[in-house]
Amino acid sequence: MKPAHLHNTEDCRAVSEILQRIGDKWSLLVVRRLGDGPMRFNELRHAIGGISQKMLTTTLRSLERDGFVTRTVFPTIPPRVDYELTDLGRELLVPVKGLAEWAMANMSRVNAARRRFDGEMAA
Numbered sequence: 013m014k015p016a017h018l019h020n021t022e023d024c025r026a027v028s029e030i031l032q033r034i035g036d037k038w039s040l041l042v043v044r045r046l047g048d049g050p051m052r053f054n055e056l057r058h059a060i061g062g063i064s065q066k067m068l069t070t071t072l073r074s075l076e077r078d079g080f081v082t083r084t085v086f087p088t089i090p091p092r093v094d095y096e097l098t099d100l101g102r103e104l105l106v107p108v109k110g111l112a113e114w115a116m117a118n119m120s121r122v123n124a125a126r127r128r129f130d131g132e133m134a135a
Contacts, residue, residue, distance in 0.1 A: 033078055038063055038071045040108055043080065043097065047105045050084075050096035080104055 034040055038060070045051065045059045057068050072095055075081040080101035086092040097105065 033074065034080075034104065034108070036071070038067060039075060040112070042068070042071050042075060043101060043105060043108055044112065046081065046095060046097045046101065047109070050094045052092065052094055056095060075101070 034043065041060050041063075042056065045056055051059065053068065053072075056072075057063060057065065060068070063071075072081060072083070076083055076095075079098055081095055082098050084094045084096070086094070
């Protein structure tokens, strides 16, 4: 028996999980910054701005767990830790950059649509 819908539940789940992982407030910013090359923790924190040490740590660990980022510890005193995108992370960078460019180019149109909608709802 064919399902009444045309989408594959597993596909939907996969898309939803990935969008949820990268769609939080900080993950896309971290991926974009690491797209310029490896960075140390504090370099990354300063480059992003506004992110707490705890949140950056949490975000980096999640991205590392999902295979987007690698963490390399150098045995120096004090220890040096670099973060960089994996091949998977660099592949993710392509649609992320495209989405960011689209958002910047179309934000005024989205804001205009919101104003129109809000105006109609208030009337």
